Amino acid sequence: MFFVGGQTHIKDYYDIIVIGGGPAGMSAALYAGRAGLSCLVIESNISGGQMNETDIIENYPGIDEIQGAVLAEKMKRHAEKFGAQFHTATVVEVDFSGQVKRVKLDDGNTISSEVVVIATGASHRKLNVPGERELSAKGVSYCATCDGHFFKGKTVALVGGGDTAMTEALYLSNIVEKVIVIHRRDKLRATKILQDRAFKKENIEFLWNTIVKEIRGNGKVESLLLENKKTGESFTLKVDGIFIAIGITPNTELFKGKVNLDSQGYILTDENMETNIKGVYAVGDVRSKRLRQVITAVADGAIAVTHAAENYFD
Amino acid sequence: MGLLSPSDVEYLKDLFSKEMQDEVKILVFKSDDKSKCEYCDITVDVLKEAAETDDRIQLEVYDIEDDEIIAEKYNVKGRVPTIIFLTSDGVDKGVRYYGIPSGHEFSTVIQNIISFSKGAQPELSEASKEKLKAIDKPTEILVFVTPTCPYCPRAVQLAHEIAKANENITSAMVEANEFPEWSMQHQVSAVPHIVINDETAFVGAYPEDMFVDYVLQHAR
Numbered sequence: 001m002f003f004v005g006g007q008t009h010i011k012d013y014y015d016i017i018v019i020g021g022g023p024a025g026m027s028a029a030l031y032a033g034r035a036g037l038s039c040l041v042i043e044s045n046i047s048g049g050q051m052n053e054t055d056i057i058e059n060y061p062g063i064d065e066i067q068g069a070v071l072a073e074k075m076k077r078h079a080e081k082f083g084a085q086f087h088t089a090t091v092v093e094v095d096f097s098g099q100v101k102r103v104k105l106d107d108g109n110t111i112s113s114e115v116v117v118i119a120t121g122a123s124h125r126k127l128n129v130p131g132e133r134e135l136s137a138k139g140v141s142y143c144a145t146c147d148g149h150f151f152k153g154k155t156v157a158l159v160g161g162g163d164t165a166m167t168e169a170l171y172l173s174n175i176v177e178k179v180i181v182i183h184r185r186d187k188l189r190a191t192k193i194l195q196d197r198a199f200k201k202e203n204i205e206f207l208w209n210t211i212v213k214e215i216r217g218n219g220k221v222e223s224l225l226l227e228n229k230k231t232g233e234s235f236t237l238k239v240d241g242i243f244i245a246i247g248i249t250p251n252t253e254l255f256k257g258k259v260n261l262d263s264q265g266y267i268l269t270d271e272n273m274e275t276n277i278k279g280v281y282a283v284g285d286v287r288s289k290r291l292r293q294v295i296t297a298v299a300d301g302a303i304a305v306t307h308a309a310e311n312y313f314d
Numbered sequence: 315m316g317l318l319s320p321s322d323v324e325y326l327k328d329l330f331s332k333e334m335q336d337e338v339k340i341l342v343f344k345s346d347d348k349s350k351c352e353y354c355d356i357t358v359d360v361l362k363e364a365a366e367t368d369d370r371i372q373l374e375v376y377d378i379e380d381d382e383i384i385a386e387k388y389n390v391k392g393r394v395p396t397i398i399f400l401t402s403d404g405v406d407k408g409v410r411y412y413g414i415p416s417g418h419e420f421s422t423v424i425q426n427i428i429s430f431s432k433g434a435q436p437e438l439s440e441a442s443k444e445k446l447k448a449i450d451k452p453t454e455i456l457v458f459v460t461p462t463c464p465y466c467p468r469a470v471q472l473a474h475e476i477a478k479a480n481e482n483i484t485s486a487m488v489e490a491n492e493f494p495e496w497s498m499q500h501q502v503s504a505v506p507h508i509v510i511n512d513e514t515a516f517v518g519a520y521p522e523d524m525f526v527d528y529v530l531q532h533a534r
Contacts, residue, residue: 052464108439137517
């Protein structure tokens, strides 16, 4: 498969700047284009966000099943069709103090806009155990689609019990010899259908009520020190790699002190997705809310931009 | 049907007509020996399809054995497939791909077509360009990737922009699956994995200023 994303040169002012090119940001861009507003999406990697790390998406109504990366490309193309522009760069600073907002990028550009939509999403949460940082990229990974290939024919651990964890376990089970799921509870949080599939796989094993105490190895991951929470018993497990999928943490470092956040660092909004700062919206995984899925992300984007179009542009 | 869908082709025609300025040359080195190069055919095919979307894209296909002299001129070292971009004047800015740029990586090929048609000016901040002027010795950046890694194209793109900024710097995407020994040598087990002058510099997607600082550190 070949993704043919391209970039066009950018201007220094847009009606709406969207920070982050995941599904929420791309939906915002689509709605902006259709409202006749100029819109720039700033994405630090490849448009699509966490969809790109999702092997198969099969809970988006109307689409039985699609590769996450393909849906990402379709959404980008769709937004571009209605005039949205995409630019690859990392935002280093935002200024929301005036009516005109300013966004500074790592490539030296500074862009202004009337409205900013924050769609920076979330990153993988870390275990915070000894060895994790030292052996990061030496067998510790947070992205199965990125790094799964390096463990062909090997045994890996997968920590977590949610939808992402099971999706990754299933993806890895097609590449590696054996996946050992380590979960701190006695049942999974993942959607039933994903659980069923994982239980059916012969090369996926489960260690229940178990937590990782330490990741060990000399230059590369060799074993894990685990603890059974029920019995209190500690034991080691030999593995060649460990994939960590224990949830996410919001990408809100840039916005601390600029917009209101909840106690976990997610951005607080009203029902129109607007933050406490007029003209600044937050959509998708970065927002304080209950359900974080592609479908709720795209809904957020639509709501935010429709509100912005009605209230800040004539 | 081709490797690129009809809508991809339309998209590229439109994009190139808006963004390309001059001509661009793409050299691709291949081998017909399947045991040496599983992905050479498909690499050549997809580049041909991309080249057909605009007359200004000139694709030159060379065989690693039959065209030994030119392979040596561009220091290909037997790696196949190798892709090299040149400006319309034939200037080599040190931008390379070792292995197939499939999946997300293909977007960086599209970016380079546009960039080289405009003389391959580095798309970096003034501060980065100024810092990179200090590098006066040959410096090689390798970015090990997998085609399913969404964090890799940005690292490849940055490495390529850095190469465009200083003639002493070359930079390459390396598709880890196709070069297992090379990947093992640098203990690549997560991507993007960035090697500078034969030493692992860092792993992961870093912003421009940090990437540039790593290049300066390792160039010494």
